[in-house]
Amino acid sequence: MLTVTVDGIPLHYQDVGQGLPVLLLHAFPLNSSAFDKQVRALSSRYRFLLPDHRGFGQSKLGEGPTDMSRIARDALALLDMLKIDSAVVGGVSMGGYAAMALLREDAGRVRGLVLVDTQATADDEAGRARRETSAQEALEQGVEPLVQTLLPKLVAAGSDSPVGRELAALMRGAAPEAVAAAQRGMALRPDSKDILARFAGPALVVVGEHDVVTPVEKAKQLAALISGARLEIIPGAGHLPNQEQPERFNEVLDRFLASIPG
Template sequence: MLTVAVDGIPLHYRDVGQGLPVLLLHAFSLDGSSFDLQVAALSGRYRFIVPDLRGFGQSPLGEGPLEMRRLALDALALLDALNIDSAVVGGVSMGGYASLALLREDPGRVRGLVLADTQCNADDAAGRDKREATAQQALKEGSASVIHGLVPLLLHAGPESPVGREATRLGLSTTPQAIAAAQRGMASRLDSKDLLARFAGPTLVVVGEHDVLTPVAKAKQMADLVRGARLEIIPGAGHLANQERPEAFNTVLDTFLASLA
């Protein structure tokens, strides 16, 4: 098992393939294995660096709220440990928030940006209140009480689909403490509209056609902020487009990465 220690926390990661480095950051309640279908299809041409973010998969949580800046600093420390000066940085949902935090922290490390089923807006007061309620629910009632309500929102195919069952399995393996820390960390994230408007690098924005959490309109908003950004809508997919429609997702990702390599 590959790990890198950051502030004494051993963070698990996968390092697969060769070529252009691509750092992928996963969605809330999942882990790095959620990118297995991208790694399997494309690692012959690109080098994928895929961590389990703090509190998820095989990476311990550590202390305090899981702020997006903390996740970004973890990812930068991983790139440092691997002697990677710059990489394409991408993320799904919460991983997109962390990718934007990394861009804010050290834009020189971002060779290209992939934002999938995510958004650039900060939570409003109602959104922050909802996340705090979810954090409290997890701590009081356990992970299952949150995950069973979340998974139906993630997938167009529904929770009983193979991808839905896997998302449920990963979510149920996440501790209530990690769920609460991540919800509070996402609630405190910064608005990134100005950040994207200043970014001049290659950008791919991807969204599932049926994403109800960060719908197509939010993807269009991000793409409109970055000059030359590509917007790709994945037919038949929900919020986890890379898992639900991997062939379509891999095609647009491969096209984007090939333009940089």
């Protein structure tokens, strides 16, 4: 098993393929296997670096909230260990928050930016309260209440579809402690509009046509912050287009990555 140890915490990652390095940060409450469909289709042309965030997949948790800057620093430590100066950095949903945090930590390491079904704004007071309620519920009742409430919002095809069942299995594999720490970490994230407005590199913003969590209008607002950003709307997809409509998503991602000098 491939691991990088940060502050004494072993963190698992995948390193698959060859070519332009592409660091992808997964959504809540999944793990790096959420990108399996991208790896299968594109790893002959790109080198995918796929960490499991703290407490998810095969990574250990550590203490305190899993704030987005912590995920970003873990990812930078992985690049350092692999002696990779810069990479295309992308993230889905919570992974997008972490990608923006990485941009804030060290924009010079970001060769290109991919933001998928995410948003630049911080939680308001009501949003932070909902995250804390969800964190406490996970610790007291396990992850099943989260599966029941969140899963229907993630996929346009519905919870009983093949992709819905695939996602349910990934969600049920998450530890309650990791779920709680990530919810509390997301509640702490700052507004990222300022750092995006300063980013001068190539950027791709992707959103599922039927996303109800971070809908198309939010993606348009996000893309408008970044000079020259491409906006792609994936038909027939909800909040996780890389898993629900992988062929269309892979086509969009491949076209963007191919435009970045290796």
